[in-house]
Amino acid sequence: MNSITRALSKLTQVGITMVVTIGMCFFIGKWLDSKFNTNFIFLAIFTILGIGAAFRNFYVMVMLEYKKQEKKEKENNYLNCNKED
Numbered sequence: 001m002n003s004i005t006r007a008l009s010k011l012t013q014v015g016i017t018m019v020v021t022i023g024m025c026f027f028i029g030k031w032l033d034s035k036f037n038t039n040f041i042f043l044a045i046f047t048i049l050g051i052g053a054a055f056r057n058f059y060v061m062v063m064l065e066y067k068k069q070e071k072k073e074k075e076n077n078y079l080n081c082n083k084e085d
Helices: 003-036 041-084
Strands: none
Touching (some): 003 041
16 A cells, blocks of 8 residues: 555544544534533533544544554664664
8 A cells, every 4th residue: 555545544534533523522412402402502512522532533543653653663773773784
């Protein structure tokens, strides 16, 4: 898999994850507002929670990818050092 395809795949994964997380929280808040007959209080709370959760998921995904890349670089550096010996 080439790097452009991998990057587009990760970008799509991030986008879908953010939209689904925020959307689910939005609709849960809307449903709770209709159930308890409140004026957008749960909608606001759950939308903010959804945005926070989406950005947390984004951060976790970026950090995992960063750690994978860092591990690959360490392995490549180790292999290159051993080739010189």
